[in-house]
Every structure is written in structure tokens, then in C-alpha cells.
Amino acid sequence: MAWFLVQWFSLSVLLFLTLFYLYMLIVFQYWKNRGVVYEVPTFPLGNIGFMMRKSFWDYFYELWQRHPRDYVGIFMGWKPVFIVQSPELAKQILVKDHEYFQNRYLYSGYSDPLGSLNIFTVKNPIWSSMRHELSPMFTSLRLKTITELMNINAQQLVAKIKRDYIDGNKIVDLKDLFTMYTSDTVAYSVFGIRASALNGQKSPLWTITSHMVKFTLWRGLEFTMIFVMPAVAAFLRLKLFSAEANEYIKEIFWNVVNERKTTGKTTDKDLVNHLLKLKENLKLPVDTDTELADNLMIAQAAVFILGSVETSSTTLSYCLHELAYHPEAQEKLYSDIDNALNESGKNVLEYDDLINLKYLSACIYETLRKYPPVTYLDRVCNKTYKLNDEVTIEKGIPVLVNVVGIHHNEKLYPQPEVWNPERNESPTSDNDNIQYTFLPFGDGPRFCIGKRYGLMQIRTALAQIVHKYKLEPTFPHKVAVDPYAMILSPEDGLSVKFVSRAN
Numbered sequence: 001m002a003w004f005l006v007q008w009f010s011l012s013v014l015l016f017l018t019l020f021y022l023y024m025l026i027v028f029q030y031w032k033n034r035g036v037v038y039e040v041p042t043f044p045l046g047n048i049g050f051m052m053r054k055s056f057w058d059y060f061y062e063l064w065q066r067h068p069r070d071y072v073g074i075f076m077g078w079k080p081v082f083i084v085q086s087p088e089l090a091k092q093i094l095v096k097d098h099e100y101f102q103n104r105y106l107y108s109g110y111s112d113p114l115g116s117l118n119i120f121t122v123k124n125p126i127w128s129s130m131r132h133e134l135s136p137m138f139t140s141l142r143l144k145t146i147t148e149l150m151n152i153n154a155q156q157l158v159a160k161i162k163r164d165y166i167d168g169n170k171i172v173d174l175k176d177l178f179t180m181y182t183s184d185t186v187a188y189s190v191f192g193i194r195a196s197a198l199n200g201q202k203s204p205l206w207t208i209t210s211h212m213v214k215f216t217l218w219r220g221l222e223f224t225m226i227f228v229m230p231a232v233a234a235f236l237r238l239k240l241f242s243a244e245a246n247e248y249i250k251e252i253f254w255n256v257v258n259e260r261k262t263t264g265k266t267t268d269k270d271l272v273n274h275l276l277k278l279k280e281n282l283k284l285p286v287d288t289d290t291e292l293a294d295n296l297m298i299a300q301a302a303v304f305i306l307g308s309v310e311t312s313s314t315t316l317s318y319c320l321h322e323l324a325y326h327p328e329a330q331e332k333l334y335s336d337i338d339n340a341l342n343e344s345g346k347n348v349l350e351y352d353d354l355i356n357l358k359y360l361s362a363c364i365y366e367t368l369r370k371y372p373p374v375t376y377l378d379r380v381c382n383k384t385y386k387l388n389d390e391v392t393i394e395k396g397i398p399v400l401v402n403v404v405g406i407h408h409n410e411k412l413y414p415q416p417e418v419w420n421p422e423r424n425e426s427p428t429s430d431n432d433n434i435q436y437t438f439l440p441f442g443d444g445p446r447f448c449i450g451k452r453y454g455l456m457q458i459r460t461a462l463a464q465i466v467h468k469y470k471l472e473p474t475f476p477h478k479v480a481v482d483p484y485a486m487i488l489s490p491e492d493g494l495s496v497k498f499v500s501r502a503n
């Protein structure tokens with residue numbers, strides 16, 4: 001009997017695998033049948049069998065090198081995916097015909113409340129009312145106030161550099177250093193907490209962010225599956241934030257709320273009050289359970305932490321790395337900052353002074369051009385869409401804009417591997433996407449809500465560092481990308497040598 005059961009089980013598995021294999025062979029004809037040039041897929045993962053061995057950033061970079069054309073088809077597992085690689089089509093998908101591409105493809109399910117209820121993952125119609133409610137949190141006025149705090153934190157950053165890496169002779173891990181800086185800022189801007197990880201104080205936010213940005217094999221896989229194989233992520237009930245980060249964020253949020261209730265002190269400077277109002281303003285159905293409504297608030301805090309820490313600290317790290325290799329750009333930047341400080345008579349540059357420093361912006365934009373932290377922009381087609389006379393995109397097909405590819409297109413950016421802030425076409429303002437050739441923050445209604453906040457936190461740190469220190473290279477110029485990380489990250493970290501300037 002046991003022998004019979006074993007036989008029966010083995011045959012069933014064999015039959016299932018054969019049927020699955022045959023099904024995949026049919027699916028893999030999808031792009032061929034529609035006359036779209038595509039990458040030849042292999043069983044069972046399609047074109048993403050490289051996962052955890054190579055980064056998605058490298059894959060999309062190479063995809064463009066292999067197929068320098070407006071669009072190309074790939075397969076993520078059994079799902080046919082349409083990749084857009086031209087600025088004109090990016091405009092069409094992200095802006096002009098946004099109504100066909102309102103949501104992201106990634107997993108957004110109820111088994112992961114903080115991961116699925118935040119503004120990055122949530123789908124329409126909730127998304128549009130949420131965006132409407134959250135946008136006022138990023139006005140120029142609020143940003144000006146937060147810039148003051150960013151400057152205080154940047155002063156502590158500069159002091160830590162002297163203490164640890166010049167006097168203390170320690171080797172700096174830039175990503176770690178900037179994660180502390182951005183965590184200190186986000187602690188204040190989201191929760192109103194003034195704790196300084198940079199000063200060696202115990203910071204609850206640093207505990208969370210250090211968990212968020214460390215990608216072990218498992219966390220890397222979990223995060224990646226959420227983005228590229230949402231059906232599997234749903235089946236396995238995977239989570240966008242680690243269990244530890246989930247718990248810490250909830251704990252901090254409720255501690256702050258309870259303390260404010262007890263002391264009666266309230267403020268509009270951070271996000272806590274806005275988030276408390278959010279659940280009323282969203283007009284959730286009356287029978288919505290309290291846990292869901294609470295999770296909806298905390299999920300926004302969580303995504304602001306993730307959005308502001310990882311991307312900005314990556315950009316700052318690569319920018320210092322490139323400046324170390326470009327002493328002439330460093331000197332130009334230094335003298336611009338020095339002149340602005342002398343003219344203003346202040347000891348740190350404020351919001352308007354920083355915005356007006358064109359070369360500072362040019363260095364940051366060029367870093368975001370060469371190293372866009374977010375590899376591709378993610379949308380899914382929500383109703384059948386005629387792209388042109390040759391291609392119709394069916395409902396349910398993911399459409400990804402290859403940002404790395406567009407930023408490394410040599411017709412748009414001659415010698416794309418060269419970091420050159422002098423590029424003629426560098427944007428004239430933070431809102432200039434140069435005809436959709438510059439997309440580090442995405443575009444259209446779902447563009448990055450924290451763009452100006454992110455740029456300002458990079459400006460404050462960079463201006464103060466470059467004014468105090470010369471940077472010299474310690475790493476090879478070309479650095480490998482971490483294969484576990486979904487957002488660009490250097491595999492072995494990044495470092496520079498800081499040398500004090502005589503000022």
C-alpha cells in the first residue's frame with residue numbers, strides 16, 4: 001500500500017511538472033506571437049534566473065546594451081513583461097496615458113498590512129485620495145523648516161567625520177554614515193524625535209533603518225519577489241518590511257502618540273498629527289476595523305522612512321565617490337559654496353542659498369543620472385492599450401520603464417560612463433526631466449512624493465562636507481552592485497579619504 005502511494009505521488013508530481021513545463025513553453029511564445037523583439041527565456045524563471053547572483057540594476061543596464069531599441073519583451077517567471085526604453089514612450093506610459101497605467105505591478109496584499117497599505121504600493125482608488133492627503137506634508141514651507149534640522153544634522157555629520165575618520169583614523173563606510181544622517185533627519189520629520197545616531201546616542205530610528213538597509217540573502221529574496229513575482233509573494237505571504245522593522249515602527253508611533261496624549265503637547269512640524277488625521281480624511285467605510293485604519297497610518301510612516309533613507313544615502317555615497325575621482329569638480333564646487341557662504345555672511349547655507357547653487361545641483365543630478373537608485377519604474381496595464389500600430393498591451397501586463405537604460409543611452413548622454421556635471425543638458429531646476437531623459441524620481445501622477453525633501457537632505461550634507469574636507473579616492477572607480485539589493489547599493493560599500501581643508 002505504502003509503495004503504491006509513493007508511486008502515485010511521484011507520478012502526480014511528474015505529471016504536474018510536465019504540464020507546467022508545457023504551459024510555460026506556450027507562455028514563452030507570447031512576445032514572438034505579437035512580433036515584439038524579446039529576450040529568450042529559460043524554464044522556470046524566464047529571464048530572471050540571475051536573481052540573487054546579479055543585481056536588477058546590472059540586468060537592466062545590460063538589457064539596454066543588448067537591445068538598444070524603444071521597447072523589448074522579457075519574462076519574469078511566467079509573466080510577459082513589456083520594457084520601455086525611450087523617453088517618448090516613457091512620457092506616454094507615465095504621463096499622457098496614465099489612466100491605463102495607474103498602479104504598480106508589485107505585490108500589495110492584506111497579509112502584509114504595512115507593506116501593502118502604504119502610498120507606494122496601494123492601488124487606486126485609495127491611492128489618489130491618499131496622495132491628495134499626503135501631498136501637503138511636502139510643501140516648501142515645511143521643507144524650509146526641515147532644512148534647518150537637516151543642517152544641524154549635517155553639522156553633526158561633519159563633526160563625526162573629524163572625530164572618527166580623521167582623528168580616529170577609522171575607515172569610513174559611506175553608506176553606514178549616511179544612513180545615520182538620514183535616519184536622524186527622518187526621526188524628526190516623521191516622529192518629531194530628536195535623537196542623534198551620528199552623536200553615538202541611542203536612536204530608535206537608526207535601529208529600524210539599519211535593519212531596513214541590510215539585505216541578507218533571505219531579505220533580498222523576499223524584497224525582490226514582492227517586486228518581480230507578486231503572485232509568489234502573495235502565496236508565500238512575504239513582507240516588504242522585516243518583522244523587526246514592523247514591530248519597531250508600530251512601537252515608536254504609538255509611544256509618540258501616547259506621550260502627546262499624556263502631556264497634551266502637540267505639533268504640526270512632524271508627520272504624526274497629519275497621519276492621525278489621515279484615517280478620518282480618507283473617509284474609510286464605517287465598518288473598517290480599527291486595526292486596518294491604524295495600519296493605514298503607520299504604513300505611511302514606514303514608507304517615508306524607507307523612501308528617504310535608502311535612496312538618499314546611496315546617492316550621497318556615489319556622489320562623494322565620484323567627487324573623489326574628480327578633483328577639478330570638487331574645487332569648483334568648493335569655491336561656489338565658499339563664495340555663497342561669504343556673500344550670505346552665514347555659517348551654513350539655508351534652503352534658498354542651497355537651491356541657488358547650480359553646480360551643487362549639477363553634481364547631484366549627474367550622480368542620479370549615472371547611478372539612478374531606482375532601476376526601473378513599475379506600472380501595470382489596467383485596461384487594454386494600443387501603444388502604436390504594431391503593439392497592443394493587454395490588461396494585466398506589467399510595463400517597466402528602464403531608467404538605467406535611458407540614463408546610459410549614448411545618443412542622449414554621450415560617453416554615459418563618464419561622470420560629468422558639466423553636461424550641457426543637465427536640468428535647469430528640480431522639476432526638469434529634460435524631455436523624459438532624466439527620470440531618477442519617476443514622472444506622472446505617481447512620481448516621487450519626497451523628491452524635494454530627498455534633494456534637500458543631499459544638498460545640506462554635501463555642501464557642508466565639501467566645504468570642510470577634500471575627498472580622495474580609496475576604492476577602485478568601478479564598483480560592483482549588491483546582487484541582493486533591489487535599490488542600487490554598492491556590494492562592498494564605498495569609502496573615501498577625508499582631508500581637512502584649512503578653513
Ligand code: HEM
Binds near residue numbers: 374377443449
Ligand atoms: C534621492 C532620493 C530619492 C529618489 C532617487 C527617489 C526615487 C523614487 C522613484 C523612482 C519613485 C517611483 C516614481 C514613479 O514610479 O514614477 C519614488 C516614489 C516614491 N518615493 Fe521616492 N525617492 C527619493 C526620496 C524619497 C523621500 C525622501 C521620500 C519620503 C520622504 C520618498 C518617498 C516616496 C514615495 C512615498 C513614493 C511613492 C509615490 C506614489 O506612488 O504616489 N522618496 N521615489
